[in-house]
Amino acid sequence: MIIIMKPNASQEAIDRVTQVIQDNDLQVHLSRGHEVTIIGVVGDKTRLKGKNLEIADGVDKIVAVTESYKLANKKFHPEQSVIQVGNTSIGPGSLTIMAGPCAVESREQMMETAFAVKKAGASFLRGGAYKPRTSPYSFQGLEETGLQYMKEAREATGLNVICEVTSEHAIERAVRYVDMLQIGARNMQNFELLKEAGKSGLPVLLKRGLSATIDEWLNAAEYIMSEGNEHVVLCERGIRTYETSTRNTLDISAVPVLRSRTHLPVILDPSHATGVRAYVAPLAKAAIAAGADGLMIEVHPDPAHALSDGPQSLTFDQFEDLTAQLRPYSSLAGRSFS
Amino acid sequence: MIIIMKPNASQEAIDRVTQVIQDNDLQVHLSRGHEVTIIGVVGDKTRLKGKNLEIADGVDKIVAVTESYKLANKKFHPEQSVIQVGNTSIGPGSLTIMAGPCAVESREQMMETAFAVKKAGASFLRGGAYKPRTSPYSFQGLEETGLQYMKEAREATGLNVICEVTSEHAIERAVRYVDMLQIGARNMQNFELLKEAGKSGLPVLLKRGLSATIDEWLNAAEYIMSEGNEHVVLCERGIRTYETSTRNTLDISAVPVLRSRTHLPVILDPSHATGVRAYVAPLAKAAIAAGADGLMIEVHPDPAHALSDGPQSLTFDQFEDLTAQLRPYSSLAGRSFS
Amino acid sequence: MIIIMKPNASQEAIDRVTQVIQDNDLQVHLSRGHEVTIIGVVGDKTRLKGKNLEIADGVDKIVAVTESYKLANKKFHPEQSVIQVGNTSIGPGSLTIMAGPCAVESREQMMETAFAVKKAGASFLRGGAYKPRTSPYSFQGLEETGLQYMKEAREATGLNVICEVTSEHAIERAVRYVDMLQIGARNMQNFELLKEAGKSGLPVLLKRGLSATIDEWLNAAEYIMSEGNEHVVLCERGIRTYETSTRNTLDISAVPVLRSRTHLPVILDPSHATGVRAYVAPLAKAAIAAGADGLMIEVHPDPAHALSDGPQSLTFDQFEDLTAQLRPYSSLAGRSFS
């Protein structure tokens, strides 16, 4: 931690700050520049919690030197993690495809979709049984009935199933039916939900919040991991910017940035990122080329009648065509479909 | 609802779209331009849910004409609402000041603060007993003990008390102790929490999400109201932008925009918006001048030792000085401290 | 300047960095933490230009301690500046109102508007003779003829006149007709234009770029000032964010932030910030309450027929009504109309 003093900070002010640091058994390194004085703090800086040195007289600003996330941090766990879900390994060497409809609508829809996406190369069936919708008057999901359909599709096909959870109650239900929990963008900083997901023991796919920084996202992962559950996969799904041509702006740079900061796998969701079916294929290829460990893609037996997110869903034929196009990119990136 | 067809849309495509509309007992108004054809839909457009006309052949885009929120909508409730909390009226003619520390830390802190902010003109004591923190290793709040301290401060001073709730569990606890619930920015689209807050029957202060549009915010209010609880107050607390000089960017235009769209009261939180103590006074004045119904301001007996958000908190003296400065602005705006 | 080394930086890497610093006659202050080593650099850091220490082995990041703008910096010029234009003083104690149409359209329009805004309290007539328009097919301005009309209006009323310049050529023309140049948002980082405006010797109103940080804005002011022209006034006119309810998002916090960083006056433009006439009055009051030195407001004799920006323009009556409302806010802020 580095404390930068104001140009006009008095000696008294500098002394007072260094006193606080030393009183908390930390070491001080003082640099006096010709314009400003800088105070380096050496030792466990959590001892300064609640001291609020930012507002002490003469202090200009404080710069943190180390990240607040530890378990998710590559510095303390340099090797890439592999997250095992059923017989699927998410991580280096594999390209994991999660596909399915935005919302679970019926048993037939899930069963049909499961067979279709499996045939095309997916290893996960996705589907929303609890839908966070902007308006209370939009379709809110089939809830436990939807989970039941997912489980049946899983038993019939051997696919892993993943479902978004939006409350403690939903987690309690979901653990009985699914292989992996999903925390959606709107709940990325619903810390109570993160803790419950951590306690569940199930692997968790953590989507990035609409306007979350990468560091906030890794801190959200830390919430799950600090409950003893290290099976976390990150999912970039577009961030909110001023540009309205796409529903969100896919931050593809997040892939190499995360690689440099965390050992957790990262997958991309081009369907939610763009909201436009025609943009899914080019961005899915780009995701693989950028180094992603997998993709989440919306597929629907009949997008023209989907209850939610139809415009961005692929038909079965389009999805099969897509995975065929993706295979050579995956090989080139040294990954095989898992 | 207006459907704009692509320039090259075939007659067949236009016919198919109009057929879907008519099959759902809605009326069609067709405008053929020299470049494009436009299809107006007249009637209850919820009948088209799940038809996904956006992806029908030949459709370019669909423009909504009416808002999805109804109970919060000024069009259907043109008079400004007054939200009554205890003996305080939030709304036209009043300027409601909510003040207190970011986090409840001790009985003494709350009691001392309550007397100080009451004396200076506040009608609400704020305080966080459940703290949503970016890192799991930061202080998380005193929980029920904190609520107990708030209740004691309320009994001693007659102030209303308001506390953020972050889970169904927290709501269950909070209803026993506080006068008003607060939903924080990170939970603005935690729809399960919104519904529970709606069911609680207590008045709710709904903070704007970090990157929520004004329409998403009003839809979040609609979630609470659609549970039968119309006692909602909106709180602008800064949005996330590229500018880093302030913690967030206070969107002061939200005040007149909300006035034109909703009958619900709106208050501003300059403390969280800026994160800098010196900016609180100018922005508090600006908020009143822009037409806000109230202010939420962080006050702490000893900001230099606050466990959370010290740099933006005012001391008791600073707060008293601030309210003295605000009174003439409040009078000019036709409001009296409530 | 502070150099933060990576946790695993070798002694060799640390030595190499300190060597570069010392080779350039700067002093090194080394702080060895238990996780990282920090190297403080003392002395004139411009000597390190082109050394690119950011990419030296073992370097994690570099933190600047001082701002790159000097002439605009409050640290080296603590007193608020007053910019004199004709008989008008822009700065402490004054509230300067600049009003007029977005675009100069005709002699009658300018003359009529000049008398109307003068009567209502403005001291500047604004008007665009060179219009930067998103589409090449939109009206581009009357150019020198427009400047001529402005000058005539100035002679008839005694108002100061201000006009946006968009090229070196426009500056050459404008200096013959107007009292103050305006650099628009789209040209805030058109550095050649800034230098020319600096050389012109005329006072300059520098609008903030659409997505410029406050520090970039102050550096743009520095471009003008470093040509020997210190007569710069800053104008906040809204920044680009994800919110679409207003054309831009007025960053009202910029007023107190600028106060803490620069001695230059700052005015606000609520017309361009919102693009909506009904929002101009509440935001103009807010601007004064926040401490602004003035306002720029669009006024048009017949907004329903304006060639540009009609929807946000006020009629003469509306403007007169507005200034009447603003006077008590101005008094309260300790300012008189200038």
Next chain:
Amino acid sequence: MIIIMKPNASQEAIDRVTQVIQDNDLQVHLSRGHEVTIIGVVGDKTRLKGKNLEIADGVDKIVAVTESYKLANKKFHPEQSVIQVGNTSIGPGSLTIMAGPCAVESREQMMETAFAVKKAGASFLRGGAYKPRTSPYSFQGLEETGLQYMKEAREATGLNVICEVTSEHAIERAVRYVDMLQIGARNMQNFELLKEAGKSGLPVLLKRGLSATIDEWLNAAEYIMSEGNEHVVLCERGIRTYETSTRNTLDISAVPVLRSRTHLPVILDPSHATGVRAYVAPLAKAAIAAGADGLMIEVHPDPAHALSDGPQSLTFDQFEDLTAQLRPYSSLAGRSFS
């Protein structure tokens, strides 16, 4: 053009609006919904310029149906354009690589770099002779001497050369030395410069503004094209968002979005987008996979001593290694290095 009336618009208001439309020889299509009335306008809507119907009584909003750019619009020019520069074709089937230092520093630097990037597969040498820098105290470029060095490097290697121009004066100079002009992000809406670049007749690389929407960008291209110069190539270089892990956020979705709206080629600049050398390779691969027609990449003989942008520059070896990695992605995308 569609005019949406307010729910309470009077018949008189509706009549007045339709009258204005008909008075301008346009046709009206009226749709009366149960909540609102919608007025479709059929015909050449430029006739309504300056009528400002947005603020007519009873009007809620106006929705544009067609884009304002025509020459750049795919609707009127459905085939992908190929831009020929010397013996290089930018467009379908080709992958054009432009490489070189951010700033021209010396004859040796340019000559050495030219040979190195040519050997690795580039067909363009880039280099900045006129540098737009945030601070007036940063290195501003070698100007005409720099152009001279570029021309010498071009003659020695046969590479095309491209240089950013920042003023009319710079264009006058550059046309004598270079094959293609570059308009930088900060000048994307410097409309005078765009017009001059159009008049120059040289092919133009138009970088996207820091916070320009895709439609604003295409309108900027239209400025160049409307001067009779249709040789425009677009370059995505990252947009400004709240995320600070990368210098800008590369909007890779811009590639498929542009493909659907314009016939102009698009290239990506991963160096400026991220500002971090380690992120260049993954994003360059992603750009090709997403369908880009080329790449602009910073290469420097000695990045540790570059006068500008060292941290994101590749060494010659790194660049050669990169192009070797890119070739199979290029083949997979059906493109050959040009």
